[in-house]
Amino acid sequence: MSGADLVLVVAPIAIGIVLVLGGLLMVQLARKSKVGKLKPNHIAGVRTMLSLSSDTAWYAAQRAAARSTTIAAWGGIVAGALVPTVVFWGLEADTTTVMTATIGLGGAAWILVWSLAGTSAAQRAARD
Numbered sequence: 001m002s003g004a005d006l007v008l009v010v011a012p013i014a015i016g017i018v019l020v021l022g023g024l025l026m027v028q029l030a031r032k033s034k035v036g037k038l039k040p041n042h043i044a045g046v047r048t049m050l051s052l053s054s055d056t057a058w059y060a061a062q063r064a065a066a067r068s069t070t071i072a073a074w075g076g077i078v079a080g081a082l083v084p085t086v087v088f089w090g091l092e093a094d095t096t097t098v099m100t101a102t103i104g105l106g107g108a109a110w111i112l113v114w115s116l117a118g119t120s121a122a123q124r125a126a127r128d
Contacts, residue, residue, distance in 0.1 A: 012087050015084075017080070019080025022111070023074065026070075034062075046061050046122035058126070064124065068115070068118030069114070072113075073111075075114065076110065079106060079107020083103045083104050083107070
């Protein structure tokens with residue numbers, strides 16, 4: 001197996017691992033957010049000036065974002081599980097690269113869109 005062939009195997013697996021682990025982390029954060037167990041911090045959760053302005057705003061924002069965060073997370077998990085399977089589709093090297101990029105970037109775009117939707121919901125809830 002040449003170096004180029006090895007990259008075609010390793011890259012989809014690495015991308016899949018990152019997406020799945022990131023998605024699992026987001027699921028856990030969403031669960032904690034939904035039940036009010038994600039304490040105010042500067043690392044995890046929806047962190048805006050408004051959500052960090054008070055504990056009440058923080059917990060309202062996190063609860064409001066939990067659903068969208070869960071949807072984002074599961075999209076990442078599904079894309080991450082699908083990406084490594086590209087290796088076994090028996091495609092040409094160029095097609096494998098394109099499919100890996102398409103599925104990986106599609107999963108990342110899914111996460112971004114739903115995370116932004118969660119942030120929007122969080123801002124509205126923190127304002128109320």
